[in-house]
């Protein structure tokens with residue numbers, strides 16, 4: 001295990017040069033202190049978890065000190081925001097501090113969000129508030145624990161620095177980790193500014209570092225695009241299966257690695273609602289829960305457009321065509337598992353759709369329904385869950401189909417069924433109201449709730465003694481929380 005000053009840097013993105021990013025130093029926060037750290041993320045850097053409690057840790061991740069080998073850079077990119085093209089975005093408040101590699105030889109970008117103004121801040125103050133930093137931290141680590149690819153979060157550092165949003169709040173920084181911070185919008189930037197050399201250098205960089213297996217293919221760039229399509233189809237299938245709503249699927253928030261990235265007004269569904277819009281400035285519901293599927297494809301076609309200098313339109317179109325079938329296959333596979341099924345039948349998609357329709361009309365808790373379905377035999381479980389539904393006749397008809405389907409599926413014990421289902425159906429998810437409770441306490445200086453919630457969410461499938469309150473439906477006040485889009 002390493003101490004903080006023993007990290008080993010290899011800043012490959014910085015070496016691409018000034019056309020890709022600008023050297024900027026972090027602007028320190030006043031009186032920085034540790035709010036929460038993730039031991040699991042610390043382990044990815046081989047760091048001893050005890051170092052999180054040292055003053056040096058808060059100094060580094062609060063912007064006061066830097067390793068000599070770090071090369072803090074603000075990256076330039078652009079992107080389509082709510083369907084319209086914005087020619088220049090970039091890291092307006094985050095800095096890529098450098099790339100660290102661990103004993104296993106994995107590289108991790110260290111990205112400090114809330115680190116002050118950069119040439120890409122436009123009108124912004126370069127800061128992030130405590131509330132949004134805590135939300136990003138909790139979501140990244142919770143998604144990872146659910147098996148949903150995501151950027152990771154090492155820590156949140158709080159401070160006394162005043163930051164003005166709708167009201168005065170306090171600045172914080174979150175240290176984000178990913179194998180790459182390159183977005184679809186990076187490719188769009190060099191395409192629309194007509195910089196073919198840089199665009200080629202970027203494509204080579206991504207290919208060599210993140211998709212090396214594609215080099216062996218006859219058309220490496222096309223193979224890489226196909227792999228990006230595949231990863232996004234898999235990612236969005238997981239979001240849909242687990243009820244995660246991203247909220248701001250602009251192409252500058254889409255990772256070239258197909259991981260969940262850039263957390264704003266995201267939400268996990270409480271009651272199932274296909275039309276749920278978590279971003280209340282999204283008036284048309286462009287990024288509503290069910291629209292995430294077609295928007296995933298829309299975003300990939302925006303990336304495809306930016307790759308037209310390298311790949312023929314026909315080949316790109318064909319690769320884009322892989323998205324929907326792949327999405328559907330992945331989604332159905334996950335939903336079968338959530339229903340406890342081990343085999344595949346043609347009508348399974350219909351079984352899932354009928355269930356969701358019944359849930360939609362009844363306000364059934366999406367997470368708890370599946371958890372409870374696995375608690376007992378199919379017959380006993382549906383009998384208990386029945387009361388949650390408004391359309392009882394509809395539910396009974398579905399339950400008969402489900403029980404018959406389970407009977408055809410295989411001969412397994414109740415215990416086997418429970419074990420299998422509980423391994424894919426979480427008991428604990430990051431409900432908005434749970435995050436809000438933790439934030440309210442943290443804003444008054446009590447970080448224990450953020451830490452406890454993070455702990456609980458790090459083992460979402462395991463029932464944890466004394467943690468029943470984290471596995472409840474939201475109280476009335478927590479049902480329709482409006483999460484501020486300012487962050």
Ligand code: AMP
Nearest residue numbers: 089090091092093121124125126127262
């Ligand atoms: P986001 O909505 O967080 O994905 O950010 C969109 C763009 O706005 C990115 O270029 C961000 O860096 C930039 N941005 C967001 N908030 C701020 C801020 N407070 N100060 C400077 N830039 C910001």
Ligand code: MG
Nearest residue numbers: 252253262263
């Ligand atoms: Mg963003």
